[in-house]
Amino acid sequence: MSTYEMREIMQTYGDYLTRLSYVYVKNWTIAEDIVQDVFIKYFETRQFEGRASLKTYLAKMTIHKSCDHLRSFKNRIRILENLWNSMPSDSMPSTEQQTLKKLEQNSIANSVLQLPIKYREVIVLFYYEELTSLEIAALLDTSENTIKTRLRRGRALLKTSLSGLQLRGDFFE
Known part of the structure; x- marks a missing residue:
């Protein structure tokens, strides 16, 4: 698979998969990491058999990876740490944080x-x-x-x- 094809797939499905992962993990950074892992696994293994569309295949991988993250011990520790260390940030909010705020509103x-x-x-x-x-x-x-x-x-x-x-x-x- 060429670099051009890889870029095309990532540009075509990246935003969709990130939004899909966010629905599960409720954190933009983690959602982006999950999607990055999904793309890496897809490009390394090339197990796509074409029984469904590529979008469906990648979405299914993203859902499974997101659910795995939610079940992980690391995620549970992160949630507890966020509860204990919830301190207001004085810095300028990032684009993701602004988007999250709009979504929460x-x-x-x-x-x-x-x-x-x-x-x-x-x-x-x-x-x-x-x-x-x-x-x-x-x-x-x-x-x-x-x-x-x-x-x-x-x-x-x-x-x-x-x-x-x-x-x-x-x-x-």
């Missing part, structure tokens, strides 16, 4: 990020990435009925957490 996005992971991932993939329930089922290696159930339960949880806001009704239908 958005009530719907914030509520989605507070959902349990199994509901959060299907809500994000269905509404933000506009995948069908069948595509999500293939991506997450689960049945379509399970995806539909998670969507229904995720919507119910969101409706409860957002009950005080005036929202378009079609989101919850």
